Amino acid sequence: MHGVKRVKQTPQALDAKKQRECAKLAEYLALTKDIISRKKSRDWSREALHLTSRLLQINPEFYTVWNYRRNIFLHGIFPNSTLEGINELLSDDLSTTMAALKAHPKVYWLWNHRRWCLENIPSGPISDDGSDSGGWKKSTWDRELFVVEKMLDADPRNFHAWDYRRYVLASMTTPRPKKSELAYTARKIEANISNFSAWHQRSKVITSLWDGNRIPLAKSRKEEFELLRNAMYTDPNDQSVWIYHRWLVGSGADKELLESEIAAIQELLDEQPDSKWCMESIVHYKRLLLRNHLEHVDTQKLSAECQELLEQLQRIDPWRRRRYEGIAQEMTG
Template sequence: MFTTSLFPQSSPSKVNEYLSDDLSLTFGLLREHPKVYWIWNHRRWCLENIPDGPSEEDIDGWRNATWKKELFVVEKMLEADARNFHAWNYRRYILATMTSPPPPKSELAYTTRKIESNFSNFSAWHQRSKVLLTLWESGELDRAKSIEEDFELVRNAMYTDPDDQSVWIYHAWLIGEGNDVPRLQFEITSIQELLDEQPDSKWCMESLVRYKRLLVTKHAATVGNEAVRSLVDGCLELLEKLRAIDPPRRRRYEEIAEGIKSSR
């Protein structure tokens, strides 16, 4: 915490005025340079050094007003560039530090709006995963129901832009949160249908390999030997295609195939 003893001639209200001026200054700088770490870092420093006031009413008023303004500022920055990960990181900092932050369901709705306006927004998907974990842990949201709803959301995104990496990363995260056999089988079927429409989709093929291998390694006893053989053959066929369409990662696909063959 900043103390006025460093500046003995400055009252708490004057220090607060200095910090407010710096927040205004850096906001103008961020509009020109929205991805400069040190501008964002200086705003954090300002917030962390709001001085103690002569009364609780003063300090609470200064802090509450400043934090609310910061949330407004970062929303303006994300309106200008919804994928600015500096702004998203700062938003997480603000929400985690505010004494009276908006409810998590409000933040979940915010990520929905950002994602629906542009599926290719990795930071929004990432923020959504953080908020969902919070809501599940608190019991404010039914885990199974919300996972099902998010599979529908991400599936729409996959069909809209099957080449967008952020969508597939979030899909893999959802799979990790509920990778039972029926879910894996359903998602494999759905992705295969998309691959039939987009036969050169690298992300479709990579995801199919990942999820088929999950069935083989985690659920072999449930799916049975015949299904395991079919899944393994399918993985090897897909890896061969990936070698052809993605030469820079050719050796990676070969190593995965070698691992599958050696575990037969």
């Protein structure tokens, strides 16, 4: 840090530090060797479980140890436990992985183990009328959605958390309304239009709403284009917005829609003459017109306009020059 005087460590201090690091490494290697040996001998004891806890605290990416831990539960501990005991054990593991995720939010194996825990929570308890109320599972799924929302509050672009959120939503005993999830993605996008994961989630949710005829298709598409228009003007260089725009156009790319969106993007390009994404998108949509509506467009005019834009793109985006040249050659060939 600026303004903080560095204190030079003595040779003795450096040597002591090195010895501590060597001791930690030796302990880690010995622990690893012990656990791998126990795994090979099919040791399903609670002692072995405790050792895996110690090792995974040091290295949460050691997937072999996660697999061994699950086998200890399945073959050694669950068979001798009550349903309440199994639920308590898995709840403890959910708490442990939650603490680990705060430090390592993008370690896949932590998210993966949470899935396994949730899938192995026993149903129950049984209600007074003798029916299975969903009990632990229901309350756990509700809590899990709260957990993943907290994770996304901390890092709205954590794609592991978004993928896990989709898993939780699909597994909940009482499904969350799709419109609620659509509103959730809108809030995340409003907070940060660059949140590609939120746009991706939105595409999945809105597609399911369209497929189920739960929202008017034409009205919904119009609203999505309005949302995109605001995002484009906020940051015309944001890739996430343009990728979602192409997906939305692709969901109903008739001639009228293509021409309407080309005109709208051209207005933005007139204000932002060096916008790479505006140019690329106009070229993309004009090529769709040429490909899908050849008999109803001025092919010579559209081709010339695309070539002009591709030449501009080669100048402002030299790193992708070859790509633009290839598109231009493809159009003339």
